[in-house]
Amino acid sequence: xxxxxxxxxxxxxxxxxxxxxxxxxxxxxxxxxxxxxxxxxxxxxxxxxxxxxxxxxxxxxxxxxxxxxxxxxxxxxxxxxxxxxxxxxxxxxxxxxxxxxxxxxxxxxxxxxxxxxxxxxxxxxxxxxxxxxxxxxxxxxxxxxxxxxxxxx
Numbered sequence: 001x002x003x004x005x006x007x008x009x010x011x012x013x014x015x016x017x018x019x020x021x022x023x024x025x026x027x028x029x030x031x032x033x034x035x036x037x038x039x040x041x042x043x044x045x046x047x048x049x050x051x052x053x054x055x056x057x058x059x060x061x062x063x064x065x066x067x068x069x070x071x072x073x074x075x076x077x078x079x080x081x082x083x084x085x086x087x088x089x090x091x092x093x094x095x096x097x098x099x100x101x102x103x104x105x106x107x108x109x110x111x112x113x114x115x116x117x118x119x120x121x122x123x124x125x126x127x128x129x130x131x132x133x134x135x136x137x138x139x140x141x142x143x144x145x146x147x148x149x150x151x152x153x
Contacts, residue, residue: 001037001149004075005030008066011047018055019064026051027065034068035149036075038125046121049114050079050142057140058083074127074145085138091131095119122146 008028012019019026036043054064058081069076086094097116122129127145 001035002040003032004034004036004068004077005032007040007043008047011044011051015048015051018052022055022058022060022062024055024058024061025063027063029065029067030077031068031070034070034075036146037149038146042121042124046118046144047079049118053114053142054079054081054083054140057081070148071145074147076143076145078141078143080139080141082139085136086131086133086140087136091133094131095129118142118144 005028008030012026012028018024051064058064062082065078065080067078067080069078095115095118097113119129122144126147129142129144131140131142133140
């Protein structure tokens, strides 16, 4: 069991160079002392994938916001950006292996496996993952759930 806010703060600190390159602000609104029972390395990989995509698909000077919402037996976490957004068709295929939401952006080294890996990590922890976007130019929000620790129930 570990403190989610502290873990995410450490992940953000480890990726500072990404945010500085594009002059992006990252806001971590995770509440203090929110405890979760997860594999720390896998959760780090999950957040790193989500943050990398948020940076990749955002313009310079954008903002990434991390929020949580506690439900009765789970914690819903969201990672939002104000980037290029997605169409419904892109959302439909986003978690497919080797799918790249924006093939026109050849300047990115991407295997198309980041989101399928993120999905597997979340599902192995008993959660679910999905994405919402109001459309192109409207940013995206990735949501995922994790079970609450026994201490929080």
